[in-house]
Amino acid sequence: MCNLSVKLYFIDFCSTMTYEHIKAIHIIFVVSWFAGLFYLPRLFVYHTEANSKPEPExxxxxxxxxxxxxxxxxxxxxxAMWLTLISGSTLVYLTWWDSFAQHSWLHLKLSFVVCLVIYHFFCRKLIAELREDKFRxxxxxxxLFNEVATILLFAIVFLVVLKNTLDWIWGVAGLLAFAIIIMTAxxxxxxxxxxK
Incomplete structure (x- = not known):
């Protein structure tokens, strides 16, 4: 009896979730994922630079x-990555699925998300290499690698807000200028x- 009431409550909860609820969940997990994507490469920097320390330290x-x-x-x-991808896929299905082919900005945005997933798993590869004392x-x-996530975030947010690939020409120019500024900094x- 208890299991049935839990299942009914879950079904009722899912049926009352709106697009806005899923969007809020998506944003929360995007922020969590990016927090990790920003911090992990910084740990790689410190991990690598620890090579210059004397041995016990x-x-x-x-x-x-x-x-x-x-x-x-x-x-x-x-x-965070999986919940971002699941909630994002749900948003695409609920909002744009019927007209998916017409939204070229969304195709470009999803291409950047694929790049982000590749970046995520490359970070995993670096973790394994550092664990084996391979410092490539x-x-x-x-x-510089740490800034890749920043550049991808910049591209994804502008595409989502502007929803226009025609402005993407200016966006690419701005993105390249932004990358050059970051690398110079x-x-x-x-x-x-x-x-010092």
Missing amino acids: KKVIQEQFQKMEKILFNAIMVP FSGFQLR VKVVKSFREK
Whole structure:
């Protein structure tokens, strides 16, 4: 009897969920996913730069970063990614499915989401490599890598808000300018740190 009432409550809850509820859930998990995508590469930077520390300190620091990277990825990023993709797919189905072919902005946005998923799993690959003490990127390269998620976020948000691929020509130019500014800022900060 209890199981039946729980099932009926769940069915009733699902039937009363509106587009706005699903959209709110989607935004919450997008924010959670991006929080991980911004923070994990920063951990990679510190993990890599710990190589310059003397031996007992280096081992302790790198073990701590391995633990932090694993927890962040498995406990936050993976669930947030899946819930983002599920809620986003639900929104596409509810709102644009009948006219999906007409929304070229949505196709482009979904292409960027695919790039984001690839970035996510490449981060997973880097976690595995760092765990095996394979440091293929320098701290500076990882700082630049850290900006990929920012650039993808920029592209996705502008597409969702503007819903226009014709403006995308200007958007691409702005995106490239934004990327150049970010990379220049990273270089300036690096040179400033080296002077200290």
